[in-house]
Amino acid sequence: MKSFIRDDVSKHTNVFDVLKERGFIEQCTHEEEIRELLANEKIKFYIGFDPTADCLHIGHFMQIIIIMYMMKYGHTPVVLLGGGTGMIGDPSGRTDMRKVMDVDTVVNNCNAFKKLFERFIEFDDDFKYTGSEYGVKNDANKEPDPGKAVCVNNATWLSDCKFIQFIRDIGRHFTVNNMLRQDCYKQRLEEGLTFFEMSYLLMQSYDFMVMARDIDVKMQFGGNDQWSNLIGGVDLTRKMLNKQVYAMTFTLLTNSEGKKMGKTQSGALWLDADRTSPFEFFQYWRNVADADVEKCLKLLTFLPLDEISKLVNVEGAEINKAKEVLAFEITKLVHGEEEAQKALDGSKAAFAGEGSMDNIPHTQMAASAFEGEGMGVVNLIKELGLVSSNSEGFRTIEQGGLSVNDEKVTDAKMNITKDMFKDGKLLIQKGKKTFHMVELD
Structure with missing residues (x-):
């Protein structure tokens, strides 16, 4: 097992207490039962990741850290890639509908996620969820190896669902009244909320029920904005399987002003x-x-x-x-x-x-680009990614926020020429905190 966590990270032996003292835990469905469960059993739990991009960001890293803590204390993570739910997109925390992705993009993003996860988590790659037949108990080919995570993709059981059968079996357990009371939907009503997005809650709830039924997953974790989705899965599992499962949410990575960091x-x-x-x-x-x-x-x-x-x-x-x-x-x-x-x-x-x-960050550029009249300074900082547009570049200079080789740029039409490089290098500073070195190739 990959080990990032120091043995002296906490005096506690129950991962629940460790997460609590560090400020992770926000809400639990059954706090005392969960604490006892994590103290007395080694359980399977899952966290879902919808492949909205082909790269993980710092918000995902919070979830990865939770996984690493749980593994440290002997529990088995099920990393759920949202190859099915990613075709819709979670409306939680959104003011508009997510861009709809095609199947190839979703598959590519899922593969990219898995490779990044492997930097932090050791997987049992021999573990395979073996069933995709709708409405019956499926299985896995084996139990996960101790100290390793497993990875599943909900496209396995969602892609071939028949709409009418799914709505008859799953939709009847959800009332529109309750759904519209949830924050993730309420904030969208004025702008317009599609039925397409409302179906996301049903699909994520179904995920939990399937994994509880087929591979004995007992808990789902997520960010605090996921509370409604997690509760949906707990309730659906109880109604359909008469089985108690649990949910816990974690604090979002926000600053002291309540704004998301990252x-x-x-x-x-x-x-x-x-x-x-x-x-x-x-x-x-x-x-x-x-x-x-x-x-x-x-x-x-x-x-x-x-x-x-x-x-x-x-x-x-x-x-x-x-x-x-x-x-x-x-x-x-x-x-x-x-x-x-x-x-x-x-x-x-x-x-x-x-x-x-x-x-510091540096970029090699052809010397020929700076010969003669050279390159405009605004074009240069745009090409380096220091600004997103020419207008932003002009504003930066007008506000005194750009320096070249420690000299403030006052003329937005200034050209950068080859003779300005010192030993083939040019140092650009944007604001107080952003530095970039250009090197002649």
Whole structure:
């Protein structure tokens, strides 16, 4: 089993208590029963991941951390890829309908998710869910190996469902009255909520019932915005199987102002280095607000609580040390210790003038692009991904937010020419926190 979690992460031996003390748990269907269950049995539990993109982001990483804690304490994760539910999309937390994806995109995204999961979780690849026949108990070819997770795809049992039969069997257990009282639907009523989206709750509830029936999954976990969907699965399993299963939701990764964390200038904070560089990933956490440091250390690192307490119970600028530890620890988990050290070194070079600038993000460009009149500075920063449009580039310069080789750019029509490079390198700084090195190829 891959081991990321230190043995001294907690004094508790029950994973429920560990998750509770670190601030993960928001809601439970049967809190005392769940605590006893996790103390006395080694259970199968599941978390679902709809393949809305071909890469995981920091919100997914919260769920991965939950999986790692559960595995540490002997429980077996069932990672559910939403090859079926992903064809619709969860309306929870949405102000508009998700873009509908075709089958090839969903399959590709599921495969990409699985590869990323394998960086953090060891799977029993010999485990296979063997049945797809609707309405009957199916099975798996074996029990999961101890200390390993298993992966299933709900397209297995959803793709061939017959609509009339599904609505007769499953839809009769859900009342529209109750569904419309749920937050995930209420906030959409004014803008328009499609029947297409309302069917998502039925499908996710059916997922839980199928896995409880076929492979004895006893719990479902999810973010707190998933509460209605989780409750639907618990109720459906009780009604159809007369079986008690449980649900637990976890805090969303929000800042002290209640806004979701993990959004960068270029979009989501991705776990793939090709989408979000280790340096950019590091810098995001290095620059969180003072009020958010303790929460992030508890949720996103495996440092013991007493160490976290020492880091955050400081005054003034000393909190920057805690931010540096936070950034290093998360980057180490996601990208490995070597990349975390490079990001730390690059950060110190860029912001404290210590060490080499080699570890900040850099792009190699053909020298010919800068010969003669060169390249317009706005076109350059757009090509580097530092701004999303020419207008944003002009605004950045007008507001005094761009420097080239430590000199502030005041003319938005300035050209970058070959003679401006020092030893073949050009340092661009956008704002106080974003650095990028251009190297001549």
